[in-house]
Amino acid sequence: MSAESSIIQADLLNTHAAFTRVREHLQTKIIGQTLLVDRLLIALLADGHLLVEGAPGLAKTTAIKELSSVLEGDFHRLQFTPDLLPGDLTGSDVYRPETGEFVFQKGPLFHNLILADEINRAPAKVQSALLEAMGEHQITVGSTTYQLPRPFLVMATQNPIEQEGTYPLPEAQLDRFLMHVFIDYPDAKAENQILQLAREQAKETYQKPSTAIFQLSKQDVERAQQAVLEIHMAEPVQEYLVQLILASRNPASYNSELARWISYGGSPRATISLDRCARAHAWLHERDYVSPEDVQAVAYEVLRHRLLISYEAEAEGITADNVIEELIRQVPVS
Numbered sequence: 001m002s003a004e005s006s007i008i009q010a011d012l013l014n015t016h017a018a019f020t021r022v023r024e025h026l027q028t029k030i031i032g033q034t035l036l037v038d039r040l041l042i043a044l045l046a047d048g049h050l051l052v053e054g055a056p057g058l059a060k061t062t063a064i065k066e067l068s069s070v071l072e073g074d075f076h077r078l079q080f081t082p083d084l085l086p087g088d089l090t091g092s093d094v095y096r097p098e099t100g101e102f103v104f105q106k107g108p109l110f111h112n113l114i115l116a117d118e119i120n121r122a123p124a125k126v127q128s129a130l131l132e133a134m135g136e137h138q139i140t141v142g143s144t145t146y147q148l149p150r151p152f153l154v155m156a157t158q159n160p161i162e163q164e165g166t167y168p169l170p171e172a173q174l175d176r177f178l179m180h181v182f183i184d185y186p187d188a189k190a191e192n193q194i195l196q197l198a199r200e201q202a203k204e205t206y207q208k209p210s211t212a213i214f215q216l217s218k219q220d221v222e223r224a225q226q227a228v229l230e231i232h233m234a235e236p237v238q239e240y241l242v243q244l245i246l247a248s249r250n251p252a253s254y255n256s257e258l259a260r261w262i263s264y265g266g267s268p269r270a271t272i273s274l275d276r277c278a279r280a281h282a283w284l285h286e287r288d289y290v291s292p293e294d295v296q297a298v299a300y301e302v303l304r305h306r307l308l309i310s311y312e313a314e315a316e317g318i319t320a321d322n323v324i325e326e327l328i329r330q331v332p333v334s
Helices: 003-029 034-045 060-069 124-136 188-204 218-229 235-249 256-261 268-284 292-303 311-315 320-330
Strands: 050-053 075-079 091-096 101-106 113-117 138-141 144-147 153-158 179-182 262-264
Touching: 003 034, 003 060, 003 218, 003 268, 034 050, 034 060, 034 153, 034 179, 034 218, 034 268, 060 075, 060 113, 060 153, 091 138, 101 144, 124 138, 124 153, 179 292, 218 268, 235 268, 235 292, 235 320, 256 262, 256 311, 256 320, 268 292, 292 320
Parallel strands: 050 153, 050 179, 075 113, 113 153
Antiparallel strands: 091 101, 138 144
């Protein structure tokens, strides 16, 4: 091995160790939500965005705030409301009378980590303002296009309890989210740990604030994202991944029940997202190859918002997760 290769290998090991520390740190601050922590890191590794759905008080906001505390970059929270305008996200041209020129004033999207809180409370026109930012990592105002900083991650939240005054997300925007994560209440053990943590944090408010003892640099994130892309995926595993998506588009070839449940299957973006997430899942769990189990582990979050379930299936209480479970059961592992 050459000296240059040794240096690259050492950097990758250090990067993986840094992500492991971040994961451990988040799990001490976001108790009982291991799935949320893992999916948030996978979204960062796969250079994608996260839609998180859960009841109030389940540490959705805390999760991305804690990630921002150990990540080199800046964080901004956007509270979506019915009166929000697209320019409130992207920014706008402001006239300067002293110079007689229009100067672009950057909006809150020009941050590395964005929390779009209760995204479904804003009308479709505002939600669509996120489309270009999430899909292209850029925004266009007038005739000028502006690049967004990297890394760039949007974590949007939805409250499944209150539906009054909300607007369903357009399918095109849903497809821009790498994963759609459901989170639930913690168990009794985790609830006791949350109480203890809350008491400790309350005491800290009267003491000198502590500073993070480590930070994940932007170079670490870029190295990790590149390493994820280079994770080995054997041809049979890739074929299995592709067949899962094809089965969602042609369910009749596998099962008549599936054909009755699915109106539309996953798009090519679903295939790409499943590939990226499976690779990130393998890397995060210290493997240098992707297994069928990695594909299955992230399939629910990648596909549940991309499958259109028939009215007949919904009337029978069939959910997207039921459909994905059946897809995994029907499609053989190569």
